[in-house]
Amino acid sequence: MAVIKTNSNDRKLLARLMRAEAEGEGEQGMLMVGNVGVNRVRGNCLDFKGIRSLEQMVFQRPGGFEATVKGYFYQRARDRDLRLANRVINGERVHPASNALWFFRPTGACPGQWYNQPNSGRYKNHCFFSPTQANCSNIYNTY
Template sequence: MAVVQATDKEVQLLARLMRAEAESEGDLGMLMVGNVGVNRVRADCLDFKDIRSIQQMVFQSPGGFEATTKGYFYQRARDEDIRRARRVIAGERFHPATRSLWFFEPSGDCPAQWYDQWNTGRFKSHCFYSPSSSDCPQV
Protein backbone atom coordinates (compact mmCIF):
# COMPACT_ATOMS: atom_id res chain seq x y z
CA MET A 1 0.00 0.00 0.00
CA ALA A 2 1.31 3.45 -0.91
CA VAL A 3 2.28 5.86 1.85
CA VAL A 4 1.55 8.79 -0.51
CA GLN A 5 -0.84 8.98 -3.44
CA ALA A 6 0.81 9.16 -6.86
CA THR A 7 -0.38 9.17 -10.42
CA ASP A 8 1.71 7.43 -13.09
CA LYS A 9 2.97 10.87 -14.12
CA GLU A 10 4.06 11.60 -10.54
CA VAL A 11 5.82 8.23 -10.23
CA GLN A 12 7.81 9.14 -13.34
CA LEU A 13 8.47 12.62 -11.96
CA LEU A 14 9.84 11.20 -8.70
CA ALA A 15 11.89 8.65 -10.65
CA ARG A 16 13.48 11.43 -12.72
CA LEU A 17 14.21 13.46 -9.59
CA MET A 18 15.85 10.52 -7.82
CA ARG A 19 18.10 9.82 -10.81
CA ALA A 20 18.98 13.47 -11.44
CA GLU A 21 19.84 14.16 -7.80
CA ALA A 22 21.79 11.00 -6.98
CA GLU A 23 22.63 8.78 -9.95
CA SER A 24 26.31 8.95 -9.00
CA GLU A 25 25.35 7.59 -5.55
CA GLY A 26 24.04 4.32 -7.01
CA ASP A 27 20.78 2.51 -6.35
CA LEU A 28 20.77 3.09 -2.59
CA GLY A 29 21.60 6.79 -2.94
CA MET A 30 18.72 7.28 -5.36
CA LEU A 31 16.36 5.43 -3.00
CA MET A 32 17.40 7.76 -0.17
CA VAL A 33 16.61 10.81 -2.28
CA GLY A 34 13.22 9.21 -2.89
CA ASN A 35 12.76 8.84 0.87
CA VAL A 36 13.37 12.56 1.33
CA GLY A 37 10.81 13.37 -1.36
CA VAL A 38 8.14 11.06 0.04
CA ASN A 39 8.82 12.35 3.55
CA ARG A 40 8.24 15.92 2.37
CA VAL A 41 4.83 14.97 0.96
CA ARG A 42 3.90 13.24 4.24
CA ALA A 43 5.38 15.88 6.56
CA ASP A 44 2.74 18.63 6.96
CA CYS A 45 5.27 20.54 9.06
CA LEU A 46 8.06 23.11 8.88
CA ASP A 47 8.76 24.08 5.22
CA PHE A 48 6.37 21.44 3.89
CA LYS A 49 2.96 22.40 5.35
CA ASP A 50 1.45 23.08 1.93
CA ILE A 51 3.10 20.18 0.09
CA ARG A 52 0.49 17.48 -0.52
CA SER A 53 1.63 15.86 -3.77
CA ILE A 54 4.78 14.65 -5.49
CA GLN A 55 4.29 17.32 -8.15
CA GLN A 56 4.22 20.07 -5.49
CA MET A 57 7.21 18.56 -3.69
CA VAL A 58 9.42 18.31 -6.77
CA PHE A 59 8.76 21.88 -7.89
CA GLN A 60 8.49 23.57 -4.47
CA SER A 61 9.79 27.12 -4.61
CA PRO A 62 11.66 28.21 -2.66
CA GLY A 63 13.20 25.11 -1.18
CA GLY A 64 12.89 22.72 -4.10
CA PHE A 65 15.50 20.61 -5.80
CA GLU A 66 18.41 21.97 -7.81
CA ALA A 67 18.11 19.10 -10.30
CA THR A 68 14.89 20.59 -11.71
CA THR A 69 16.98 23.40 -13.21
CA LYS A 70 19.15 20.98 -15.20
CA GLY A 71 18.36 19.39 -18.56
CA TYR A 72 19.18 15.88 -17.30
CA PHE A 73 16.11 15.98 -15.02
CA TYR A 74 13.85 16.35 -18.05
CA GLN A 75 14.95 13.12 -19.73
CA ARG A 76 12.48 10.24 -19.80
CA ALA A 77 12.40 7.96 -16.71
CA ARG A 78 13.85 4.51 -17.33
CA ASP A 79 12.13 1.32 -16.15
CA GLU A 80 14.64 0.84 -13.31
CA ASP A 81 14.10 4.47 -12.19
CA ILE A 82 10.35 3.88 -12.06
CA ARG A 83 10.82 0.68 -10.03
CA ARG A 84 12.88 2.58 -7.47
CA ALA A 85 10.28 5.35 -7.24
CA ARG A 86 7.51 2.80 -6.68
CA ARG A 87 9.53 1.24 -3.84
CA VAL A 88 9.74 4.47 -1.84
CA ILE A 89 6.13 5.38 -2.61
CA ALA A 90 5.20 1.96 -1.20
CA GLY A 91 6.96 2.90 2.04
CA GLU A 92 10.44 1.36 1.86
CA ARG A 93 12.85 3.46 3.93
CA PHE A 94 16.62 3.54 3.98
CA HIS A 95 18.90 4.84 6.73
CA PRO A 96 20.09 7.59 7.12
CA ALA A 97 17.20 9.05 5.06
CA THR A 98 14.46 7.20 6.97
CA ARG A 99 12.96 10.39 8.45
CA SER A 100 15.01 12.96 6.55
CA LEU A 101 13.49 16.02 4.92
CA TRP A 102 16.76 17.46 3.62
CA PHE A 103 20.05 16.40 2.10
CA PHE A 104 22.97 18.18 0.55
CA GLU A 105 26.49 17.56 -0.68
CA PRO A 106 29.06 19.48 1.38
CA SER A 107 32.61 20.12 0.23
CA GLY A 108 33.91 18.42 3.39
CA ASP A 109 32.45 16.80 6.48
CA CYS A 110 28.74 16.87 7.25
CA PRO A 111 27.89 19.66 9.68
CA ALA A 112 26.19 18.41 12.85
CA GLN A 113 23.28 20.73 12.06
CA TRP A 114 22.01 22.30 8.87
CA TYR A 115 19.30 24.98 9.11
CA ASP A 116 18.68 23.86 12.71
CA GLN A 117 18.10 20.22 11.71
CA TRP A 118 20.28 17.39 12.99
CA ASN A 119 22.47 15.25 10.80
CA THR A 120 21.30 11.63 10.72
CA GLY A 121 24.19 10.35 8.66
CA ARG A 122 26.03 10.39 5.40
CA PHE A 123 25.81 8.16 2.35
CA LYS A 124 28.68 8.65 -0.07
CA SER A 125 28.68 12.40 -0.80
CA HIS A 126 25.25 13.32 0.61
CA CYS A 127 24.51 14.32 4.20
CA PHE A 128 20.95 13.74 5.47
CA TYR A 129 19.04 15.86 8.00
CA SER A 130 15.90 15.00 9.94
CA PRO A 131 13.48 16.99 12.08
CA SER A 132 12.72 16.05 15.65
CA SER A 133 9.68 13.84 16.26
CA SER A 134 8.01 16.72 18.07
CA ASP A 135 8.51 19.08 15.10
CA CYS A 136 7.28 16.58 12.50
CA PRO A 137 5.42 13.60 14.00
CA GLN A 138 4.03 12.49 10.59
CA VAL A 139 7.45 11.62 9.16
Protein backbone atom coordinates in the same frame (compact mmCIF):
# COMPACT_ATOMS: atom_id res chain seq x y z
CA MET B 1 0.45 -0.24 -0.57
CA ALA B 2 1.35 3.36 -1.37
CA VAL B 3 2.07 5.65 1.57
CA ILE B 4 1.21 8.75 -0.45
CA LYS B 5 -1.34 9.35 -3.18
CA THR B 6 0.23 9.06 -6.64
CA ASN B 7 -0.55 8.46 -10.27
CA SER B 8 1.67 7.30 -13.12
CA ASN B 9 2.86 10.85 -13.88
CA ASP B 10 3.82 11.36 -10.22
CA ARG B 11 5.81 8.14 -10.24
CA LYS B 12 7.67 9.21 -13.36
CA LEU B 13 8.37 12.61 -11.83
CA LEU B 14 9.78 11.08 -8.64
CA ALA B 15 11.83 8.58 -10.65
CA ARG B 16 13.37 11.40 -12.70
CA LEU B 17 14.14 13.39 -9.56
CA MET B 18 15.81 10.43 -7.86
CA ARG B 19 18.00 9.78 -10.89
CA ALA B 20 18.89 13.43 -11.45
CA GLU B 21 19.79 14.05 -7.81
CA ALA B 22 21.62 10.83 -6.98
CA GLU B 23 22.37 8.54 -9.92
CA GLY B 24 26.07 8.72 -9.02
CA GLU B 25 25.20 7.38 -5.56
CA GLY B 26 23.74 4.16 -6.97
CA GLU B 27 20.40 2.60 -6.15
CA GLN B 28 20.77 3.16 -2.39
CA GLY B 29 21.44 6.86 -2.89
CA MET B 30 18.52 7.17 -5.27
CA LEU B 31 16.23 5.46 -2.75
CA MET B 32 17.36 7.95 -0.11
CA VAL B 33 16.47 10.90 -2.33
CA GLY B 34 13.10 9.24 -2.82
CA ASN B 35 12.70 8.94 0.95
CA VAL B 36 13.28 12.66 1.34
CA GLY B 37 10.68 13.42 -1.34
CA VAL B 38 8.04 11.11 0.11
CA ASN B 39 8.74 12.46 3.61
CA ARG B 40 8.19 16.02 2.39
CA VAL B 41 4.76 15.06 1.06
CA ARG B 42 3.85 13.05 4.17
CA GLY B 43 5.25 15.57 6.64
CA ASN B 44 3.08 18.67 6.19
CA CYS B 45 5.48 20.38 8.58
CA LEU B 46 8.26 22.96 8.78
CA ASP B 47 9.30 24.12 5.26
CA PHE B 48 6.85 21.68 3.69
CA LYS B 49 3.48 22.74 5.15
CA GLY B 50 0.86 22.50 2.45
CA ILE B 51 2.97 20.26 0.20
CA ARG B 52 0.45 17.52 -0.52
CA SER B 53 1.60 16.07 -3.86
CA LEU B 54 4.80 14.89 -5.50
CA GLU B 55 4.50 17.61 -8.13
CA GLN B 56 4.25 20.34 -5.47
CA MET B 57 7.21 18.82 -3.65
CA VAL B 58 9.48 18.51 -6.69
CA PHE B 59 8.85 22.04 -7.95
CA GLN B 60 8.59 23.83 -4.60
CA ARG B 61 10.16 27.30 -4.71
CA PRO B 62 12.05 28.21 -2.66
CA GLY B 63 13.31 25.03 -1.10
CA GLY B 64 12.90 22.63 -4.00
CA PHE B 65 15.46 20.53 -5.76
CA GLU B 66 18.37 21.90 -7.76
CA ALA B 67 18.03 19.13 -10.35
CA THR B 68 14.78 20.60 -11.71
CA VAL B 69 16.71 23.44 -13.34
CA LYS B 70 19.03 21.08 -15.20
CA GLY B 71 18.27 19.38 -18.51
CA TYR B 72 19.08 15.90 -17.21
CA PHE B 73 16.01 15.99 -14.97
CA TYR B 74 13.75 16.31 -18.02
CA GLN B 75 14.81 13.05 -19.66
CA ARG B 76 12.32 10.17 -19.69
CA ALA B 77 12.22 7.96 -16.59
CA ARG B 78 13.84 4.58 -17.16
CA ASP B 79 12.38 1.26 -15.98
CA ARG B 80 14.99 0.93 -13.23
CA ASP B 81 14.22 4.45 -11.99
CA LEU B 82 10.49 3.69 -11.93
CA ARG B 83 11.05 0.49 -9.94
CA LEU B 84 13.05 2.45 -7.35
CA ALA B 85 10.39 5.17 -7.17
CA ASN B 86 7.72 2.53 -6.61
CA ARG B 87 9.71 1.09 -3.72
CA VAL B 88 9.77 4.38 -1.80
CA ILE B 89 6.18 5.23 -2.69
CA ASN B 90 5.27 1.85 -1.22
CA GLY B 91 7.02 2.68 2.04
CA GLU B 92 10.59 1.41 1.78
CA ARG B 93 12.86 3.47 4.01
CA VAL B 94 16.63 3.59 3.87
CA HIS B 95 18.79 4.95 6.69
CA PRO B 96 20.01 7.70 7.07
CA ALA B 97 17.17 9.15 4.97
CA SER B 98 14.36 7.22 6.67
CA ASN B 99 12.98 10.34 8.33
CA ALA B 100 15.01 12.99 6.49
CA LEU B 101 13.52 16.09 4.93
CA TRP B 102 16.78 17.57 3.63
CA PHE B 103 20.06 16.54 2.10
CA PHE B 104 22.99 18.23 0.46
CA ARG B 105 26.47 17.51 -0.82
CA PRO B 106 29.12 19.28 1.26
CA THR B 107 32.67 19.95 0.19
CA GLY B 108 33.95 18.33 3.40
CA ALA B 109 32.50 16.68 6.46
CA CYS B 110 28.80 16.78 7.24
CA PRO B 111 27.89 19.47 9.73
CA GLY B 112 26.14 18.41 12.92
CA GLN B 113 23.14 20.53 11.94
CA TRP B 114 21.85 22.23 8.83
CA TYR B 115 19.30 25.02 9.23
CA ASN B 116 18.86 23.88 12.84
CA GLN B 117 18.03 20.31 11.82
CA PRO B 118 20.14 17.43 13.18
CA ASN B 119 22.35 15.36 10.91
CA SER B 120 21.00 11.83 10.58
CA GLY B 121 23.99 10.51 8.66
CA ARG B 122 25.92 10.43 5.44
CA TYR B 123 25.76 8.19 2.42
CA LYS B 124 28.63 8.59 -0.03
CA ASN B 125 28.57 12.29 -0.99
CA HIS B 126 25.27 13.34 0.60
CA CYS B 127 24.52 14.38 4.17
CA PHE B 128 20.95 13.86 5.42
CA PHE B 129 19.07 15.87 8.02
CA SER B 130 15.95 14.82 9.91
CA PRO B 131 13.70 16.93 12.08
CA THR B 132 12.87 15.79 15.57
CA GLN B 133 9.69 13.83 16.08
CA ALA B 134 8.30 16.79 18.02
CA ASN B 135 8.80 19.05 14.97
CA CYS B 136 7.42 16.68 12.35
CA SER B 137 5.61 13.68 13.78
CA ASN B 138 3.97 12.60 10.49
CA ILE B 139 7.21 11.27 9.04
CA TYR B 140 7.80 9.16 12.12
CA ASN B 141 4.44 7.41 11.87
CA THR B 142 4.70 3.82 10.74
CA TYR B 143 2.76 2.65 7.74
